[in-house]
Amino acid sequence: MTITAVPLHYSLRNLWVRRVTTLLTAGGMALVVFVFATSLMLDAGLKRTLVATGEPDNVIVSRKGSTTEVQSAVERSQAAVIAALPEVAVIGEPLASREIVMLISLAKKQSGKVSNAMIRGMEQTGVTLRRKVSLMEGRMFRPGSNEIVVGRSVRAQFAGVELGESLFFGGRQWYVVGVIDGARSGFDSEIWGDVNSLMQSFRRNAYSSIVIRLTDPQHYDTLVDRLNNDPRITLAAKREADYYAEQSAGLSRFIQILGLTLAGIFSVGAIIGATITMQAAVASRTAEIGTLRALGFQRQSILLAFLAEAVGLALLGAVVGLMLAAMMQWVEFSTTNFQSFSELAFGFELSLGIALASLAFGVAMGVAGGMVPAIRAARIGIVEALRCN
Amino acid sequence: MLIFNLLLRNVWRHKGRAALTFLGLLVATLAFGLLSTVVSAWYAGAEGASNARLITRNSISLVFPLPISHAERIRQVDGVSSLSWANWFGGIYKEPKNFFPQFAIQPESYLNAYPEYLLTEAERTDFLRDRRAVVIGRKIANSYGLKVGDNLTLKGTIYPGDWEFQVAGIYEGRQTSTDTAQLFFHWDYLNEEAKRRNLPRSQNTTGVFIVQIAEPARAAEISLQIDSLFRNSAYETLTETEKAFQLGFVAMTEAIVVAIQIVSYVVILIIMAVMANTMAMTARERTGEYATLKALGFSPQFVAGLITAESLMLAVFGGIAGAVITFPVARTFGDAMGTIFPVFEVASQTTVMQLILALIVGLVASVIPAWRASRIRIVEGLRAI
Numbered sequence: 001m002t003i004t005a006v007p008l009h010y011s012l013r014n015l016w017v018r019r020v021t022t023l024l025t026a027g028g029m030a031l032v033v034f035v036f037a038t039s040l041m042l043d044a045g046l047k048r049t050l051v052a053t054g055e056p057d058n059v060i061v062s063r064k065g066s067t068t069e070v071q072s073a074v075e076r077s078q079a080a081v082i083a084a085l086p087e088v089a090v091i092g093e094p095l096a097s098r099e100i101v102m103l104i105s106l107a108k109k110q111s112g113k114v115s116n117a118m119i120r121g122m123e124q125t126g127v128t129l130r131r132k133v134s135l136m137e138g139r140m141f142r143p144g145s146n147e148i149v150v151g152r153s154v155r156a157q158f159a160g161v162e163l164g165e166s167l168f169f170g171g172r173q174w175y176v177v178g179v180i181d182g183a184r185s186g187f188d189s190e191i192w193g194d195v196n197s198l199m200q201s202f203r204r205n206a207y208s209s210i211v212i213r214l215t216d217p218q219h220y221d222t223l224v225d226r227l228n229n230d231p232r233i234t235l236a237a238k239r240e241a242d243y244y245a246e247q248s249a250g251l252s253r254f255i256q257i258l259g260l261t262l263a264g265i266f267s268v269g270a271i272i273g274a275t276i277t278m279q280a281a282v283a284s285r286t287a288e289i290g291t292l293r294a295l296g297f298q299r300q301s302i303l304l305a306f307l308a309e310a311v312g313l314a315l316l317g318a319v320v321g322l323m324l325a326a327m328m329q330w331v332e333f334s335t336t337n338f339q340s341f342s343e344l345a346f347g348f349e350l351s352l353g354i355a356l357a358s359l360a361f362g363v364a365m366g367v368a369g370g371m372v373p374a375i376r377a378a379r380i381g382i383v384e385a386l387r388c389n
Numbered sequence: 390m391l392i393f394n395l396l397l398r399n400v401w402r403h404k405g406r407a408a409l410t411f412l413g414l415l416v417a418t419l420a421f422g423l424l425s426t427v428v429s430a431w432y433a434g435a436e437g438a439s440n441a442r443l444i445t446r447n448s449i450s451l452v453f454p455l456p457i458s459h460a461e462r463i464r465q466v467d468g469v470s471s472l473s474w475a476n477w478f479g480g481i482y483k484e485p486k487n488f489f490p491q492f493a494i495q496p497e498s499y500l501n502a503y504p505e506y507l508l509t510e511a512e513r514t515d516f517l518r519d520r521r522a523v524v525i526g527r528k529i530a531n532s533y534g535l536k537v538g539d540n541l542t543l544k545g546t547i548y549p550g551d552w553e554f555q556v557a558g559i560y561e562g563r564q565t566s567t568d569t570a571q572l573f574f575h576w577d578y579l580n581e582e583a584k585r586r587n588l589p590r591s592q593n594t595t596g597v598f599i600v601q602i603a604e605p606a607r608a609a610e611i612s613l614q615i616d617s618l619f620r621n622s623a624y625e626t627l628t629e630t631e632k633a634f635q636l637g638f639v640a641m642t643e644a645i646v647v648a649i650q651i652v653s654y655v656v657i658l659i660i661m662a663v664m665a666n667t668m669a670m671t672a673r674e675r676t677g678e679y680a681t682l683k684a685l686g687f688s689p690q691f692v693a694g695l696i697t698a699e700s701l702m703l704a705v706f707g708g709i710a711g712a713v714i715t716f717p718v719a720r721t722f723g724d725a726m727g728t729i730f731p732v733f734e735v736a737s738q739t740t741v742m743q744l745i746l747a748l749i750v751g752l753v754a755s756v757i758p759a760w761r762a763s764r765i766r767i768v769e770g771l772r773a774i
Binding site for chain 1: 405406409410412413416417419420423424427448449450451452453479485544545546547549550588589590621623625627637640641642643644645648649652655656658659660662663665666667669670674
């Protein structure tokens with residue numbers, strides 16, 4: 001006995017016949033897939049932004065126990081020890097930048113409300129250490145000056161930081177002389193200036209961190225051992241990439257939990273919608289199903305035909321939802337990162353994995369919603385079905 | 390009464406479909422309620438804030454401290470009735486995910502400034518007497534199983550090292566909206582330890598001053614006066630009402646709040662599509678019946694009303710059930726989130742909104758089917774099967 005499949009276009013044309021119903025049901029599913037996809041995209045965007053910030057051979061040395069550079073303090077004497085370590089690459093002088101990282105309150109452009117921007121004071125080597133960062137407009141700050149450069153997103157988000165404008169904080173006027181492009185990394189959301197000028201203004205004696213370039217990324221472990229075994233030093237080293245990945249942890253967890261919980265709850269609604277639609281389809285086509293059975297189609301074929309119809313419905317919704325989500329790639333999202341307590345801009349990042357996951361999620365909703373009606377359709381007896389009209 | 394009976398029977402004609410639609414509405418109403426509660430939890434700090442308290446902080450940003458010597462000068466400003474201060478500690482309790490705010494406070498004045506934190510007389514005395522004592526909120530005590538007399542260690546992130554405390558009291562909130570997920574300890578202890586542990590920038594400083602004023606109407610004027618005291622000094626200040634200060638935190642994460650709000654309306658759209666679909670199918674199947682009703686002499690308005698009422702009935706049942714079930718679910722969810730959301734209460738506006746939205750869903754879903762049914766030509770309708 002062979003099982004003949006009901007032609008696929010039977011299922012698809014049925015969807016077309018009930019256009020309005022199909023559209024409404026698929027519309028509901030599209031919205032669910034949209035929420036599912038955008039929350040994954042936002043999380044991916046956040047991670048990409050922060051992971052892109054770190055470079056594999058850069059290491060951040062900050063005080064033990066501090067989770068962000070803002071909390072950390074590195075005494076001048078200790079910073080000097082770090083810069084002189086043999087693991088630090090030297091080109092003329094050690095590739096080490098003593099830095100101070102602070103938050104300043106600035107008004108946001110759109111709402112006028114105040115948020116925190118991260119300001120990083122660095123040495124000139126600090127600029128060299130960030131290979132991805134390039135100058136977009138204007139020029140770099142000069143050492144020892146009260147000049148600052150702002151990240152691309154800082155300029156987009158905050159008021160009063162255009163090229164040529166100035167900010168007042170720490171008892172001094174700071175002139176914006178350049179805009180930097182961090183290649184969609186966290187540096188897009190930072191303001192850079194000279195470390196000594198900023199420390200003086202902020203009345204700080206200690207650095208926040210010291211960023212070094214390793215002679216070889218593999219020397220990281222020897223560096224960690226050295227720091228642990230040196231009683232003079234109360235600092236901990238972390239690969240820059242790991243440091244920034246950790247910065248994303250809190251916000252990322254929040255987006256994931258919220259997004260996926262929502263998509264989960266909403267999918268219940270969409271599955272119900274699909275079930276209602278398919279139940280109605282089965283009920284109104286009882287005679288047709290009887291005819292198909294009488295023609296010799298097996299129960300399994302009927303089941304598959306109706307399941308295919310539900311999946312087709314869901315797939316339509318998933319594709320529309322995904323297309324809507326794809327459009328979110330042009331939107332930039334900016335919020336305060338829980339970890340660093342400063343404003344961070346990031347985008348929605350669509351990857352092939354997310355696209356496939358969204359489609360799979362949509363199909364799963366279709367199968368879940370279509371299963372019960374399809375089983376019901378398959379169970380219909382030929383005689384009763386043909387008699388029912 | 391007869392009509393009502395007809396409606397009920399119509400609703401239940403397709404039991405499976407009615408049950409599913411009802412369930413869908415319940416889930417949507419519940420989701421909307423939970424999301425609104427998350428949003429209002431965001432605003433909880435600002436909600437509980439008073440306009441009779443001003444917060445003075447460093448004008449550069451919150452991460453910069455203020456010298457404690459500012460206290461004397463602020464106290465002398467006309468209109469200031471009392472003064473306290475609090476310093477963010479930012480310690481980790483066992484694991485980073487166990488987040489709750491910790492403040493080093495000037496004990497007597499702080500507890501006086503916040504009468505909504507209820508302590509027994511004995512707990513209060515114990516707290517004031519012992520420098521290493523802490524007071525924790527009920528929510529922390531419940532989340533981590535802490536009792537009075539327990540020892541508690543915080544790992545400092547801003548102030549390095551381990552910090553040992555003993556729980557002297559557990560405060561209750563005066564209202565359900567009072568934040569009971571905070572920990573308070575003696576500023577003096579922090580300051581002494583900072584000296585002993587040689588943390589120069591943490592000595593004799595605090596994060597914020599809490600300024601009590603007698604007349605809330607003078608808040609703006611007094612704020613300006615305080616800030617002018619320190620203008621052009623090394624530590625300029627920014628003073629605002631506690632409410633504005635708290636709203637500032639909300640504003641920082643506004644993008645998230647907006648996203649949640651948008652999403653909570655998306656769920657309404659989803660369910661509207663489901664419900665509209667149900668009603669459209671129902672009306673289509675009964676074309677013949679509606680034509681019969683019209684043939685019997687019922688007006689088109691009556692037929693339209695019948696469909697609208699049926700849709701509304703389903704929507705309202707689902708909406709009420711969803712609104713009712715929001716309460717236990719929110720409680721479970723709030724408990725599961727522990728100290729992340731200090732206040733997680735379903736507001737009465739949320740319930741009202743849930744019911745209004747259910748009504749709207751019911752109405753909108755029935756518009757097209759009702760309009761169509763009212764325009765059926767009798768002959769055509771009767772011919773349809």
